[in-house]
Amino acid sequence: LEFLAFVVLVGAVLSLVLAMVAGRALTRPILALQVASESVGSGDLSLRLPAHRSDEFGAVFRAFNRMVGRVRRARRQLLRTSRRTQLIMDESAVGMVALDSTSRVTLVNPRAEELLGVRVLVGKTLPEDSVLGDPFAVWLDDYLEGGADEANSDFQVLDRRVRVRARSLGRFGSRRGVVIALDDVTDELRAERVLAWGEMARQVAHEVKNPLTPIKLSIQHVRRAWEDESPDFEEILVRNADAMLGEIDRLAEIAQSFSRFGAPSAPDMPLTGVVLQDVVEEVMVLYGGASSGVIFSQEIPQGLPLIVARSAELKEVLGNLLENARVAGGEGTSVVISAYRGVIPGTVILQVRDNGSGIPEDVLPRIFEPQFSTRSKGAGLGLAIVQRVVRAWGGSIEVESQVDHGTTVTVTLRLWDSAQSVVSEAES
The missing domain is CATH 3.30.565.10 (Histidine kinase-like ATPase, C-terminal domain)
Structure with missing residues (x-):
């Protein structure tokens, strides 16, 4: 009986030892996989698990290493794309600001900071003290709080005109972010005005010339009737005088129309x-x-x-x-x-x-x-x-x-x- 009890005790001890060894053999690779996953999740993509194992964990470790390699390559590609995008934005003549769904800045270029006149920090909201002033802040708040897909407006900064366009990055009603473009259109508007006034001068000459022709013909008709001592001279005079007065009224109407079109808004009539x-x-x-x-x-x-x-x-x-x-x-x-x-x-x-x-x-x-x-x-x-x-x-x-x-x-x-x-x- 004592021998039998001894054998049972030894068997129990051996079973316990074998269980501990087997458990450690299983938990060690699982723990290594857990630690590696947490490291990769925190951004460490240089980690590799030993792939020389011949058991099932060897296959798991090799698959994990391949996954990390793909993530590493995708990250490098993303960084290259991000740098290329930032380089394009930095060289752009148009100011660009990207906001996330919480209205915090995710991307900004130097031109945007120049037009806004303030330093814009990534991860922060747009500063409210930009040179565009309260009108821009109110307009942007209305757009962000509203449901419109896009909006645009012009703002005056001293002698410059800045055009701002905003567009949602998500579908209507499910906005994931906003892209804001700022462009100085002062020179463009001035060039348009120069071209418009050149065309206007041509049109003024054309419109004024039209009534002058019948006026000239009427005067010539009256003059011939006077020189020929026409018996119905009085009738000819009245008829041609009425025609000339009509053309003069037309000239006055044309002058008034062009004057109204070209006149700037009166300073004593504010909005x-x-x-x-x-x-x-x-x-x-x-x-x-x-x-x-x-x-x-x-x-x-x-x-x-x-x-x-x-x-x-x-x-x-x-x-x-x-x-x-x-x-x-x-x-x-x-x-x-x-x-x-x-x-x-x-x-x-x-x-x-x-x-x-x-x-x-x-x-x-x-x-x-x-x-x-x-x-x-x-x-x-x-x-x-x-x-x-x-x-x-x-x-x-x-x-x-x-x-x-x-x-x-x-x-x-x-x-x-x-x-x-x-x-x-x-x-x-």
Whole structure:
């Protein structure tokens, strides 16, 4: 019995020892794999596990080493791509800033810091004390808090104009980040103005020459009748005098139109907060009772916020748009003025739509050209003036039209904020 007990005890001890040895043989490679995984997770990609083992762990270690090698190569490729991207951004003439979903900077180039006038730190939010001031900060906050996919605006910095564009990196409603582009467009706008004024000078000469020809012919006709002692000289004189007076009135109208188009915004008429409904009602008094057979109506909701504009200029813009709709439409044509809050934060949409004859597709791209008109009368400056005035407010204008179905003019206006300095320099 004692021998049997001894054998059992020795067997138990041997079993325990063998179990400990086997457990250590299993836990040691598992522990090594755990430590290696944590090291790789912390960024150490130089680690390699011993792959000479002939057991199952040898295959696992070799697979782990191959995975680390692929990660190492992918990381090198990512670093090369990142350096190349940063080099391109550093050399770009356009300022670029990338924000993540928490509005923290992930990428920025020197041009962006130059245009913003502040140091921008990666991992931080954009500084609020940029040279673009509060208008830019308010605009960016509105965009980031809103759901718009993209937005753009111009900001004035002393004698420079900076155009800012923002675009979401994710799908609409699931933004993963934002890319902001900043561009100094001052020289571009100046060049456009020079070209525009050159074309304007040519058009002035052309428009003034047209009335002068019939005036000259009328004077020559009167002179011949006087020299020939024509018996109906008095009738000829009256008829030609009326014709000359008509052409002189036309010259005055042309001069007034060009003067209005070229005149800068009056310094004593600053941009203010305008109640859109009040201005629309004033204009509707003039057109609501028109006897041309065109039906004018308005759909302006109560409680719209103030917009950035000048009251007198807004009346002129609406009057011009309504007059175009009246002339283009016939008896029974319906013209509706409507307004609503825009999808882009901080905007109100003003629309003038009619069901008139519409604008041909080949004509539509040219309607804002200063010299372009489909009418025989006038200088063709109506919509050019409207576009210039709306842009001076910091807004925009678009026209959609279909022949025999009507035209819709959409004017995007900015909301008024008494603490906001709005760009008011006119654009050609």
